[in-house]
Amino acid sequence: MALPHHIAIVMDGNGRWAGARGEPRTAGHRAGLEPVRMVIRECAALRIDALTLFAFSSENWRRPEAEVATLMSLFMDALDREVAELHANRVRLRIIGNRQRLAVRLQTRIAEAEALTAANDGLRLQVAVSYGGRWDVVEAAKRLAAAAASGALRAGDIDEERFARELQLHALPDHDLFIRTGGDHRVSNFLLWNIAYAELFFTDVLWPDFNAAELQLALEDFAGRERRFG
Numbered sequence: 001m002a003l004p005h006h007i008a009i010v011m012d013g014n015g016r017w018a019g020a021r022g023e024p025r026t027a028g029h030r031a032g033l034e035p036v037r038m039v040i041r042e043c044a045a046l047r048i049d050a051l052t053l054f055a056f057s058s059e060n061w062r063r064p065e066a067e068v069a070t071l072m073s074l075f076m077d078a079l080d081r082e083v084a085e086l087h088a089n090r091v092r093l094r095i096i097g098n099r100q101r102l103a104v105r106l107q108t109r110i111a112e113a114e115a116l117t118a119a120n121d122g123l124r125l126q127v128a129v130s131y132g133g134r135w136d137v138v139e140a141a142k143r144l145a146a147a148a149a150s151g152a153l154r155a156g157d158i159d160e161e162r163f164a165r166e167l168q169l170h171a172l173p174d175h176d177l178f179i180r181t182g183g184d185h186r187v188s189n190f191l192l193w194n195i196a197y198a199e200l201f202f203t204d205v206l207w208p209d210f211n212a213a214e215l216q217l218a219l220e221d222f223a224g225r226e227r228r229f230g
């Protein structure tokens with residue numbers, strides 16, 4: 001079966017999952033950790049090169065303060081609890097997004113986790129926190145403009161390949177499979193540049209219910225696609 005090299009997942013539906021049980025939305029976010037563990041485990045076992053998970057978007061900052069605070073403390077706990085095991089499994093972890101908006105102690109914890117796992121040769125795992133596809137492109141453009149203004153780079157030398165090197169995922173191959181759970185068929189400002197030719201897979205399953213069998217369905221669907229690039 002043809003497997004993707006790089007999977008992107010919009011992990012959506014936590015709030016609705018909790019609502020259906022009469023629980024607060026945050027219970028859904030908590031329940032969303034197990035499928036995160038599952039996809040990392042499965043992708044590593046299948047020797048998939050890279051996985052990028054959408055955990056918190058630029059727009060999610062507009063949610064009620066209490067929900068944002070809970071999500072941030074869940075990220076902190078997850079880093080505390082999971083990083084040693086990720087490291088033992090040779091996963092290379094990176095957080096992508098506007099980390100200046102995160103609490104300083106979370107930034108510190110992220111930097112430590114990235115440093116610890118930087119030399120690993122297993123699954124390349126990106127978790128997008130405070131990330132927006134438009135923000136990513138604008139930041140890349142700013143860096144290139146600064147390099148051009150300082151004379152370090154000639155504007156005429158900027159092409160797609162050079163531009164892509166400035167994006168958060170610079171060194172990684174483009175995503176070939178994009179999965180969104182939760183029933184909505186939209187990108188919601190996730191990886192705008194990198195999913196240019198990704199195969200899109202949408203499922204109604206809510207993220208806390210996403211399991212290995214559901215992932216397998218997405219992989220089988222991908223394997224059946226005829227990939228064309230123009």
Ligand code: IPE
Pocket residue numbers: 011012013014015016017025055056057060071182
């Ligand atoms: C996804 O679940 C998690 C985040 C966006 C942080 P939601 O919180 O969006 O849950 P729904 O989509 O409202 O059910």
Ligand code: IPE
Pocket residue numbers: 010011012013054055056057060184186188
């Ligand atoms: C997308 O889900 C962001 C994440 C899953 C982190 P949202 O729930 O924020 O997206 P919209 O609002 O339905 O587009």
Ligand code: MG
Pocket residue numbers: 012013014182
């Ligand atoms: Mg949602």
